Amino acid sequence: MIIDKLIDKIKETGNPTVVGLDPRVDYIPTFIIDEKYEKYGHSLKAVAEAMYEFNKYIIDEIYDLIPAVKPQIAMYERYGIEGMKAYLDTIEYAKEKGLIIIGDIKRSDIASTAEAYSDGHIGRTIVKENSFDVFKQDFITLNPYLGSDSIIPFLEDCKKYEKGLFILAKTSNPNSGEIQDLLVDGKPLYEKIGSLIDKWGSELVGNNGYSEVGAVVGATHKEQAKCLREIMPKSFFLVPGYGAQGGKAEDLAVCFDKNGLGAIINSSRGIIANHIKENMNGKDFAKASRQAVIDMKEDLRRCI
Amino acid sequence: MIIDKLIDKIKETGNPTVVGLDPRVDYIPTFIIDEKYEKYGHSLKAVAEAMYEFNKYIIDEIYDLIPAVKPQIAMYERYGIEGMKAYLDTIEYAKEKGLIIIGDIKRSDIASTAEAYSDGHIGRTIVKENSFDVFKQDFITLNPYLGSDSIIPFLEDCKKYEKGLFILAKTSNPNSGEIQDLLVDGKPLYEKIGSLIDKWGSELVGNNGYSEVGAVVGATHKEQAKCLREIMPKSFFLVPGYGAQGGKAEDLAVCFDKNGLGAIINSSRGIIANHIKENMNGKDFAKASRQAVIDMKEDLRRCI
Numbered sequence: 001m002i003i004d005k006l007i008d009k010i011k012e013t014g015n016p017t018v019v020g021l022d023p024r025v026d027y028i029p030t031f032i033i034d035e036k037y038e039k040y041g042h043s044l045k046a047v048a049e050a051m052y053e054f055n056k057y058i059i060d061e062i063y064d065l066i067p068a069v070k071p072q073i074a075m076y077e078r079y080g081i082e083g084m085k086a087y088l089d090t091i092e093y094a095k096e097k098g099l100i101i102i103g104d105i106k107r108s109d110i111a112s113t114a115e116a117y118s119d120g121h122i123g124r125t126i127v128k129e130n131s132f133d134v135f136k137q138d139f140i141t142l143n144p145y146l147g148s149d150s151i152i153p154f155l156e157d158c159k160k161y162e163k164g165l166f167i168l169a170k171t172s173n174p175n176s177g178e179i180q181d182l183l184v185d186g187k188p189l190y191e192k193i194g195s196l197i198d199k200w201g202s203e204l205v206g207n208n209g210y211s212e213v214g215a216v217v218g219a220t221h222k223e224q225a226k227c228l229r230e231i232m233p234k235s236f237f238l239v240p241g242y243g244a245q246g247g248k249a250e251d252l253a254v255c256f257d258k259n260g261l262g263a264i265i266n267s268s269r270g271i272i273a274n275h276i277k278e279n280m281n282g283k284d285f286a287k288a289s290r291q292a293v294i295d296m297k298e299d300l301r302r303c304i
Numbered sequence: 305m306i307i308d309k310l311i312d313k314i315k316e317t318g319n320p321t322v323v324g325l326d327p328r329v330d331y332i333p334t335f336i337i338d339e340k341y342e343k344y345g346h347s348l349k350a351v352a353e354a355m356y357e358f359n360k361y362i363i364d365e366i367y368d369l370i371p372a373v374k375p376q377i378a379m380y381e382r383y384g385i386e387g388m389k390a391y392l393d394t395i396e397y398a399k400e401k402g403l404i405i406i407g408d409i410k411r412s413d414i415a416s417t418a419e420a421y422s423d424g425h426i427g428r429t430i431v432k433e434n435s436f437d438v439f440k441q442d443f444i445t446l447n448p449y450l451g452s453d454s455i456i457p458f459l460e461d462c463k464k465y466e467k468g469l470f471i472l473a474k475t476s477n478p479n480s481g482e483i484q485d486l487l488v489d490g491k492p493l494y495e496k497i498g499s500l501i502d503k504w505g506s507e508l509v510g511n512n513g514y515s516e517v518g519a520v521v522g523a524t525h526k527e528q529a530k531c532l533r534e535i536m537p538k539s540f541f542l543v544p545g546y547g548a549q550g551g552k553a554e555d556l557a558v559c560f561d562k563n564g565l566g567a568i569i570n571s572s573r574g575i576i577a578n579h580i581k582e583n584m585n586g587k588d589f590a591k592a593s594r595q596a597v598i599d600m601k602e603d604l605r606r607c608i
Contacts, residue, residue, distance in 0.1 A: 022417075025431075037432070042431045042432035042433060042434045043431060043434070044429065044431065044436055044438070046431065047431055072413075072417055072420075074411070074413055074417045074418075074420040074421045074424070075417070075420050077420065077421060077424045077425075078420040078421070078423045078424040078429050078438065079424070079429060079438070080388075080392070080424065080429075080436070080438040080439065081385060081388050081389050081392065083424070084384075084385050084388050085385050088384070088385065106411070106412055106413055106447075107378070107410070108410055108412075108447055109376075109378055109410055110475065110476065110477040110544075111477060113326075113376055113378045113379070114378075116376075116378040116379050116381070116382040117378045117381060117382070119382045120378070120381045120382040120383070120384065120387070121381075125348065125382050125383060125384070127329075127346045127347060127348065127350065127351055128341070128346035129346060130346045130347070132348055132384070134348070134382070134383070134384040135381075135384065143410075143412055143447050143449050144449070144483065145447050145448070145449045145472060145475075145483055145484070146472075146475050146477055146479070146480060146483075146484075147477065147479035147480055147481070147482035147483050147484070148479045148482055149477050149478055149479040150477060150479070168449060168450075171414065171449075171450050172414065173414040173415060173450055173451065173453050173454060174453055175450070175451035175452045175453040175454070176450060176451055177451070178451035178452055178500070179448065179449055179450075179451050179493075179496070179497065179500075180449070180450075180451070182488045182493065182496065183488065183489075184486045184487065184488060184493075185487075189483075189486065189488075189493070192483070192486065193483065196482070196483075240414075
């Protein structure tokens with residue numbers, strides 16, 4: 001099961017970190033982007049190709065230190081068809097390097113439409129005798145607002161193809177409480193969603209006691225994460241918000257179980273844009289990302 | 305403003321209908337799909353090109369009768385990069401025919417990521433001196449679960465580029481109540497979301513009294529739609545669920561104001577797959593769609 005593979009990779013690397021591959025044009029060193037501008041003009045294709053090239057440099061420097069990467073599809077969708085191609089190319093390259101892919105797509109729709117998303121992202125798209133693994137992700141993120149029938153098609157593909165989900169429970173953004181903290185029967189909505197996520201994943205529990213269906217739980221809300229960890233014992237947590245968004249390692253301990261498992265912490269900007277902070281813009285720029293991964297690992301180990 | 309353009313087109317056609325361009329491979333007549341299989345093999349590209357061709361036949365037959373089309377991006381994403389190209393080609397073709405485009409994308413993410421989605425879908429993606437209207441939609445649908453800061457980047461692009469939104473309040477699927485009907489301070493969550501949507505749109509009200517920020521309100525919930533119509537007087541409704549999903553015209557009257565405005569009703573399968581029901585699989589198959597649009601218009605007029 002993919003959740004067991006993720007846990008094995010976390011143990012192997014000793015590092016519960018996922019690196020968010022969310023490139024922005026101003027992160028990309030000039031030696032990469034200028035070459036693409038020269039070749040393709042100031043076009044969507046130029047930036048998309050530069051993003052892919054940029055990601056490859058980063059992946060080459062960090063793939064041995066981490067279990068997984070999390071490309072954020074919005075950053076690629078912004079550049080249209082060419083951007084989507086860079087998204088897929090990035091996934092394929094990272095997979096070749098042995099990394100697990102968490103596609104941060106946050107999709108949601110009614111069942112018949114959810115089926116289409118599931119086919120394209122974690123299932124298979126069938127064309128006559130051919131079966132295509134289209135966007136090739138191992139895990140994807142989903143939004144739960146539409147309820148169970150919007151999630152079920154994905155659960156079926158998780159079973160069939162050994163894939164996994166991380167469903168939004170409590171997000172890391174400043175206004176997340178506006179809806180997610182509303183009280184339902186005296187308890188915040190995110191707890192209700194947390195219980196639903198735990199239920200959705202109940203038939204997909206792997207050897208390590210965790211389900212293929214995990215939850216997104218923001219690192220910016222310590223007390224809430226603690227409470228969710230208690231009511232969702234079988235749900236692995238994908239935790240955004242560390243570093244640039246303000247989440248601190250000492251607040252993250254609550255996301256882990258007594259064996260130091262149960263969560264994977266995301267960092268994007270703090271890793272992939274570290275060369276800017278370090279003033280390293282030459283061909284070895286990604287060594288700054290490697291250092292940032294090592295520093296983050298130590299930071300987490302201090303606390304977990 | 306785009307909401308006024310939509311209302312003008314509804315008045316001009318006398319038809320508050322939007323046609324969901326959600327093609328499935330089994331909707332596509334063999335004379336289209338077989339030619340593509342011959343040309344491109346049993347590939348994603350073959351189906352994607354057939355979907356675009358299929359959409360063109362439908363659009364050609366109905367563009368003069370309706371104000372807008374609503375392509376569901378999941379149906380295209382299922383076919384990967386080639387599918388996304390068919391999505392964009394469909395939008396461009398429908399725009400050439402004067403139709404307003406509601407991109408059914410239901411995206412949602414934290415602010416910095418929402419910006420990227422907004423750039424790609426309703427705003428502009430900037431590359432040096434160039435500014436690209438990437439996916440070229442007029443309206444898009446959004447999921448509100450992350451709260452205000454996840455919506456604000458889209459509001460800014462609505463202002464800047466005269467675009468609009470339809471944000472999920474109460475969806476049409478059977479399990480929508482599981483989360484959306486939960487009671488918050490004695491009222492269902494969807495009412496709370498409805499009030500937020502009305503607030504988000506308060507600075508974007510057009511000449512007809514409706515805002516660029518509308519709401520998705522399922523046709524399968526009459527009493528709930530009635531209540532939302534009252535608490536969201538400035539929000540135009542995008543109403544899915546008519547026809548194949550079980551929503552009936554007589555239940556839809558509550559979505560409209562006393563001038564017969566205030567909502568646009570979606571039908572997908574009932575229009576674009578009507579040729580199957582009518583056993584019309586020749587080159588004139590889309591005439592069945594034309595008839596379905598005319599029948600739906602009459603059905604709605606009876607009740608509104």
